[in-house]
Amino acid sequence: MGLTSNTALASAVSFALVLFVGTVWLWPRLARRGWRAVSGRVGLLLATQLAIFVSVGLAANQAFGFYATWADLFGQEDGQGVVVDHTAGGGSGGPLQVVETRRVREKGSARPEVGGQIQKVDIVGRTTRIATPAYVYLPPEYFQPQYRTRTFPAAVVLTGYPGTAQALVDKLHYPRTALELAKDGRAQPMILVMMRPTVAPPRDTECVDIPDGPQTESFFAEDLPEAVLAHYRVGTKPGSWGIIGDSTGGYCALKLALHHPEVYAAGAGLSAYYNAPVDPTTGDLFHGNKSLKDRANLFWYLKHMPAPDTSLLVTTSRIGESNYRDTLRFIEQVKAKTPTRISSIVLDSGGHNFNTWRREIPGTLQWISGRLTDR
Template sequence: MGLTSNAVLAVAVSLAVGLFAVTIWLWPRLAARSAAAVAGRVGLLLATQLLVFVSVALLANHSFLFYGSWADLWGRQQELGTVVDHSAATGASQGVVRTGALRPDVPGGSRPSAVGRIDKVAVSGSVSGIDSPAYVYLPPEYFQPAYARRTFPAVVVLTGYPGTAENLIKGLRYPRTAQERVRAGTAQPMILVMLRPTVAPPRDTECVDIKGGPQTETFFAEDLPKAVARTYRVGDRARNWGVMGNSTGGYCALKLGLHHPERFAASAGLSAYYKAAEDPTTGDLFHGDGAARRRADLLWSLDHRAPAASSFLVTSSLTGEGNLRATRDFIDRVKAPARVSSIVLDSGGHNFNTWRREIPGALEWMSGRLTAD
């Protein structure tokens, strides 16, 4: 049974309730002052509290998908790598290898032309040297004859740290929401490239090119778009590409859009922060390079670099988010020809429930700023 399955949650809750009932039933028999009775009471209390704690933790993970699997929880991978052979005719230099496919969680049957398809892929960065797994959502239109000669806009979608790419599919429901927006006539079909910003796990690189370390910014700004554009029907101009994410992924999205307007025409940060974190999870990102540290401060960058014709979307809440003041500062510092938009909820915390309320509007906003060639 998977970590996020309803069965695991039901078993844990049932055991907790059952042990609580057993504790109530046995308590009179353990009222004596003997060592055995005291040990029995202590054991029952500890066991009951442990199961209640496990149940609450599983319920929280079921709602917010902090961990997508048992392997993710214990910090290890269970799947062995698959060797993929390439010939010169198959385009081995493309940098994207399809390793599987998923059916999107949307009604309409199983045909890709009706519901789309989610490809599980491995992306190899020829410049950065980074390899990362990802999911590529292809909308139904991608498989329909009427769109056979059309390229599609693409959006890089990033999780927070230390989230998994599966969270974007299961917890935040990006493919399902994207298709609902298209069916409602409020967005155009777009390809979603979904992955985590943690391309050198367990280190949080904050989408920075680290001296002597992972070249994460280069991977996202150069390797990933080029590899995807060579593999799928995606344009290779800035107007064809957007990037969005939540939390750490939101910071990365805004950073990539701000520093790489030649690659991304639009970027959206949901509950983003605006300055690279520096803590035990990141290690030494800048190695004393003050210029690199300042560049990773988005508010500083807005004040000190020439603005480009980029579009930014930022989100926060009047109550429940800690980034409201910084978000307002970001909005105030964006200068023409750049444009900035915002979503500010009355209340909402730093969690999946809040982001699910913002994603439909964010996808519609993104759709309105990208074009298909």
């Protein structure tokens, strides 16, 4: 049973209910003073509490997409990471491989020219040798004969940490929202490349080029666009690419747009923070390199580096988000830096969670659509 499967959750809940009923049923028999009776009571209570804890944890993981598999949960995932044994061309099949396709809506049309298509892909960085899975949303227009020579704008969409790329599809509904906005004429058809910023799990690399470690920033700034351009009809001129993310992904999106405006014409950070943390999940990101550490601080970067020609969007909530004050400070700092442009979504209330981001995603997709070109 998979970690995110309904079967696993139903089994855990059923087991917890059985233990609860069993505890109530057996409690009179264990109401003695002997060590066996006391041990029985303690054992039943611990088992019931543990079963309830597991059930709540599985339900929370399903709702928020923290971990994708049991191996991911226990830090044993080794199917992805930095590839050290690979040909320069990314292998015989190229740097991007489509491994699975699905429709955008389960009850929608199976024809991609009507409802679009979601492709699960494996991507290998040509220069960084980083390998990671992703989901690519292709709009219906991509498959329609009248658009067969047209290129499309693309937006990279990143999860938080640890996050799962599938949650961007199933929980945050990016493809469905993009499809509906385009049908209503509120956004142009776009290609979405949905993935985790965690490309060397279980380590949280914060989209940093780590000395003697994963070159994560270079992967997102160079290898990823190159791989997507080699496989899909994406615009090649400046202005065709944007990037969106929530939490850790939001920090990455803002940083990549600031550091690489020649690649990303727009970056949106939903509930983002503005400096890379160093904690047990990241390890030593900078290895004592002060310039690298300063560069990862977006406040420092705006103050000391030339203003990049890019557009930024930040989101927060007056009540419920810990980044509220930092976001206001960031907005004021960007406003003083021409030609960098800044926009914001500020909710009255909303926590650091999927429900808040679902409220912000339609406006974010409309915003980024208006700042990208299809050429």
